[in-house]
Amino acid sequence: MDGFRATATNEALAPEQVRGFLTENPGFLRDDDGLLAELGLRLDAANVVDFGPAALARVHAAHREESTARRYLEATARANFSAQAQTHGAVIDLLEARNHADLARRVDELAQLRFGLAAGVVALEGPGRTPAGWRMLVEGQVDMILGGGQKLASMGFAPTALGLFGERAPQVRSMAMVRMAIWEPARQGLLAFGSADEHAFTEDMGAELVAFLARVVERTAERWPVLN
The missing domain is CATH 3.30.450.40 (GAF domain)
Known part of the structure; x- marks a missing residue:
């Protein structure tokens, strides 16, 4: 684990390398409470990574922006039709x-x-x-x-x-x-x-x-x- 942290600090890792490491070391993410908090994730009772408040807030913000854009387009279409x-x-x-x-x-x-x-x-x-x-x-x-x-x-x-x-x-x-x-x-x-x-x-x-x-x-x- 310490070796991974040192490598991540000294050089950029490709997404495939990160994915491969986490696949081979599932406990790395699950057991690191600080990293989970930084990512806005948490473990549920079944030991499965779940979205935390920060991640949910991001999803909600994205949904709100999408809804606002959709309402604007709909209003513009109605105005043009009128x-x-x-x-x-x-x-x-x-x-x-x-x-x-x-x-x-x-x-x-x-x-x-x-x-x-x-x-x-x-x-x-x-x-x-x-x-x-x-x-x-x-x-x-x-x-x-x-x-x-x-x-x-x-x-x-x-x-x-x-x-x-x-x-x-x-x-x-x-x-x-x-x-x-x-x-x-x-x-x-x-x-x-x-x-x-x-x-x-x-x-x-x-x-x-x-x-x-x-x-x-x-x-x-x-x-x-x-x-x-």
Whole structure:
């Protein structure tokens, strides 16, 4: 036993060597109360090594972490399913629009009623007239709001976008915005949603559902003639 301790102290042992030694010397572990305590093990009445409090605590902690991760994944899945269901319902609402003004009104209403947001906005660059209910932008303003470089979407807080939300701008703490191109030749536009929650839209979020709604708004708006 002393020889084993000296060897273990002076050089690293392969797992197979440790296993072989314990197989040939079963009493080494069973009779060493101090080593059993360090390993979090104990002997039961049948002289069988059993898990002690430390080992059980580790197992419990691992189980708790696994349960927490599982609950997070389940909650995320439920949230994604709910968002998709609400988005599909929103599409039906948008397709029932009767004109450009009604389309803009429906965007704002679904933002508040379906998604619990502060506002929903449809904006359009000039030149040319801007439909009633839509926000008017100067040429190049979509690039400026989204951060330039023909960027397609922006998630998070953008100070340059606060003007889109008019009198409700002071409530907005985060935005989801997607570029649109409407009619032919295309006029640049923007679908924007604002939330009073700074964590509702963050930079690490995907913009797929908002982009899907933007495509619906584009196609719906093209039902009616472009205004010049």
